Amino acid sequence: MLNKNNTGLIVVDVQGKLARIVNDSDLLIENCAKLIKGAQILGLPIVWLEQNPEKLGATVEELSTLLSEQKAITKFTFDGYAEPEVMQAIHRADIETWLVCGIETHICVYQTAMSLIKQNYEVQLVEDCVSSRTIQNKQLGINKLVSQGAQLTGLEMCLYELVKDCRKPEFKAILSLIK
Template sequence: MLNRASTGLVVVDVQGKLAHLVDDSDVLIANCGKLVQGAQVLGLPIIRLEQNPEKLGATVDELNDLLSDVNPIPKFTFNACYEPKFVETVQAEDVETWLVCGIEAHICVYQTAMGLLDLGYKVQVVGDCVSSRTALNKDLAIRRLTDAGAQITGLEMSLYELVKDCRAPEFKPILALIR
C-alpha cells in the first residue's frame, strides 16, 4: 500500500508536440494533471523531467501551469537515472516509492522506472497516466515493467490509497479531482 509519508511523483516528459501525438493524448494530459494536483494536495514531492527540451519543447501548458514551482530537470538520456541531477534530486527526498507518469511509456517511462528499481526504489507506474504513440507500445512497457517488479496502479487507485480515510482533510479536494 502507498504511504504518503514515503511516496513521491515523477512526471516524465509530457512536453511539446509529442504529448499531443500519443494515444489518447487528451485523456493522458488530463489524468496527469489530476495526478499532479492530487500529489500537491497530499504534499508529495514532485519531480518533473523534460527530454531534450530545446528540440522537443517545454512541458505542455496544462501541466506547466500546475508545476510552476517545480523546475524541470532537463535530460538527454532516456533513463533519467543516467542524469546526475535527477539522481541527486531523487536521493534528496525521503521517499521509498515513486509514482511514475508521462510519456513515452515504452521508452523514457520504462527506462526511468527500471532505473529507479535498480537504485532500490519501489515503483508504481500509473497506468492511466502513461501513454505511447501506439497502444501496443504502452502495453509492452506495462508488461515488461510488471515482470521487472514495478507495480501498476491507476489515478484513482493511487490517490485514494494515499488518502486512506474519507474523514481526512485531503479527501474532498481529491474527490473533486476525480469526479
C-alpha cells in the same frame, strides 16, 4: 499500500508535439494534471523531467502551469535516473516509493522506472497516466516493467490509497479532482 509519507511522483517528458500525438493524448494530459494536483494536495515530492526541451518543446501548458513553483529538470538520457541532477532530486526526496507518469511508456518511462527498480525503489506505474504513440508500445512498456517488479496502479486507486480515510482533510479536495 501506498503511504503519503514515503511516496513521490515523477512526471516524465509530457512535452511538445509528442504529448499531443500519443495514444489518447487528451485523456493522458487530463489524468496527469489530476495526478499532479493530487500529489500537491497530499504534499508529495514531485520530480519533473523534460527530455531535450530545446528540440522536443516544453512540457504542455496544462501541466507546466501546475508545476510552475518548481523547475523542470532537463535530461538528455532516456533514463532520467542516469542524469546526475535527477538522481540528486530523487535522493533528496528521501522516500521509498515513486509513482511514475508520462511518455513514452516504452522508452523514457520504462528506462527511468527500471533504474529506480535497480536502485531498490518501489515503482508504481500509474497506468492511466502513461502513454506511447501506439497502444502496442504502451502495453509492451507496461508488461516489461511489471515483469521486472514494477507495480501497476491507476489515478483514482493511488490517490485514494494515499488519502486512506474520508475524514482526512485532503479527502474532499481529492474527491473533487476525481468527479
